Amino acid sequence: MPGTQKKILGEERRELILQWLQTENKPMTGSELSKRTNVSRQVIVQDISLLKAKNEPIIATSQGYIYIQNPSQTTVHQRIIACQHTPEDAEKELLLLVDHGVLVKDVTVEHPVYGELTASVMIQTRKEVETFIEKIQETNATYLSQLTDGIHLHTIEADTIEKLNAACLALEEEGYLVSNE
Template identity: 60%
Template sequence: MAPGKKILGEERRQLILEWLKTSGEPLTGGELANRSNVSRQVIVNDITLLKARNEPIIATSQGYYYFASPAPEQWFERAVACIHKPQDTENELNILVDLGVLVKDVRIEHPVYGDLTASVMVSNRKEAAQFVQRINETNASYLSQLTDGVHLHTIAAKEKQTLDEAEAALKQAGFLLSE
């Protein structure tokens, strides 16, 4: 593609899908916009259209990710109820990823909006650090700040025992919400 040439409509959306599918890591809206020679807002609209076609694209703090679930390998999932201060977020995430757990999302129960869920998709210390850094750089708030630190995570692992170990580690750290 010649520099400065704008890629239009459906061709651009197909390229976005190809780039996301072949990338080993999430791609930011800015990066996709640069590759396509369009604005980031055009990319946001394209992603919305692709999601409406049931393409498994997830927006994470690191960028967009094509999440085609691997068919042969089964992952186990569990929701864990946690509570901690904002400054403990990176420690909480590191505890989980160090055990080989994928932190898929964070959920809260908001008094007005009901259940609010945000994608996290963190599976290693680098991604955990990037997630926290992005929150700090943008002066965004953690969802859990709306509920005095109370939140749920959907966690996933290849073995149920790993999820048990993750829960035990959260409890030991004082991050597991007790009954």
């Protein structure tokens, strides 16, 4: 019957999900994967958990699921920076970073009960910043940094140290940078 799609079951579905994530150059949402396999988004969440349990390097970001490929031969420079600002300045902070060619890998805060909480964000473009901010606003979510009076860490990455230095200088000029390592 045209238009009717059959459910893709169990192991076959997880193999397809793995293949799609490995070949996509962009994050894939749970909704997109559920449409492709004709199962619920909750089933996809379970599948991703099962794949992660098999040590597949899949991470969930605000844009969707990403399969972390083996690092290429290009050198990647990474730095952990400490920032502090109000929620209203989150977009400006992220734009400053991506405009300097920097990937914002994650955000970490120190919670008094749970200890260190880290969320993968994987933001590298202005469009990804826009999508992230829209999701925060649409869902009425709070920023992790609101748990710590605006103090938070970011792991940032770039292909040159100069880009990291320029991004940190821009953050410092705005008064957002607490220190960098």
